[in-house]
Amino acid sequence: MDFVVTVIGAFLWLVSTSAWAKALTDIKIATGLSIVPEIAACQLPGSTCLFASVTSMGGLNVSVVFGLLNMILWGGNAWFVYKETTLHNPSNTASQHPGIYPTPSGI
Numbered sequence: 001m002d003f004v005v006t007v008i009g010a011f012l013w014l015v016s017t018s019a020w021a022k023a024l025t026d027i028k029i030a031t032g033l034s035i036v037p038e039i040a041a042c043q044l045p046g047s048t049c050l051f052a053s054v055t056s057m058g059g060l061n062v063s064v065v066f067g068l069l070n071m072i073l074w075g076g077n078a079w080f081v082y083k084e085t086t087l088h089n090p091s092n093t094a095s096q097h098p099g100i101y102p103t104p105s106g107i
Contacts (some may be wrong), residue, residue, distance in 0.1 A: 010074035017067030024060050083096045 033051045036042055042049035 003081045005083050006078040007016060010078050013071035013074050017071055021064045
């Protein structure tokens with residue numbers, strides 16, 4: 001059950017980070033230089049519109065990077081949780097080939 005929850009968590013981090021990255025790209029496009037010609041007041045004769053700047057979006061970019069790093073963390077965690085499940089059965093060579101020493105008795 002822990003493995004399933006961890007995999008679902010990692011998948012949700014991937015989906016939500018991807019959605020946020022796409023939304024951030026859309027925000028950058030919608031607030032960029034291409035918006036100036038679409039403003040009605042800028043299309044009037046004799047008017048001049050200049051694109052000065054947009055507020056820095058560095059913090060938003062960092063949030064996307066942290067989202068991706070968190071998804072990698074969850075994915076790595078899923079591997080360790082998988083190793084603890086019964087789905088992962090390492091080969092037990094000791095039971096297939098008994099050692100040269102007999103099993104101790106009376107312990």
